[in-house]
Amino acid sequence: MKASPNVQDSYSVLISIAGIVGIGVVVLVIISHVGGWASLAEQYRCPEPFTGANWNFQRGQFRWLAGYNNCLRVGADSHGLFISVFPLFRIAHPPLYVPWREISVTRKRVFWIRQVQLLLGHELKIPFTIRESLAKKLQTAAGSSWPAESGSTL
Numbered sequence: 658m659k660a661s662p663n664v665q666d667s668y669s670v671l672i673s674i675a676g677i678v679g680i681g682v683v684v685l686v687i688i689s690h691v692g693g694w695a696s697l698a699e700q701y702r703c704p705e706p707f708t709g710a711n712w713n714f715q716r717g718q719f720r721w722l723a724g725y726n727n728c729l730r731v732g733a734d735s736h737g738l739f740i741s742v743f744p745l746f747r748i749a750h751p752p753l754y755v756p757w758r759e760i761s762v763t764r765k766r767v768f769w770i771r772q773v774q775l776l777l778g779h780e781l782k783i784p785f786t787i788r789e790s791l792a793k794k795l796q797t798a799a800g801s802s803w804p805a806e807s808g809s810t811l
Contacts, residue, residue, distance in 0.1 A: 692723025
C-alpha cells in the first residue's frame with residue numbers, strides 16, 4: 658500500500674527541514690573552529706552569567722574573516738571582556754570571558770572605518786576586530802584595567 662501524496666509531502670518537508678538544520682549546525686561548528694572561538698572556549702569559557710555592562714546586537718570579526726554581524730552580546734567589567742552569540746546561533750559558541758591581562762589592543766582604520774583589534778589570549782592571539790564606538794564603551798566599562806594600546810595604524 659502506497660502512502661498518500663499528503664504523507665509523502667510531509668516527509669519531504671521534514672527531511673528538508675532536518676537537512677537545513679543539519680547544514681546550519683555544521684556551518685556553526687566550522688566557523689567556531691576557523692575563527693578561533695573554539696580555541697578560546699578551551700581556556701576562557703564563561704563559567705557563570707555575566708552581570709557587567711553589555712551591549713546586544715553587536716558585530717565583530719575573528720580570524721580568517723569569521724564575521725559575526727549583529728548577533729553578538731559584548732560586555733566588559735574591570736576584570737575582563739565578555740562575548741556571547743545570540744542563543745539561536747550558540748551551537749559550538751559557548752560564552753567567553755577573557756581577562757584584560759590576556760588581551761592586547763591595536764587601533765586601525767580600514768578605508769574610512771575606525772576599528773579596534775583585540776588580540777585575545779597571550780599564546781592564542783586570536784584577533785577580534787570591532788568598531789571603535791564599541792571599543793570606547795568597553796574601555797569605559799573596563800576603567801583602568803583596559804590594556805595599554807600597542808602601535809596604531811590610524
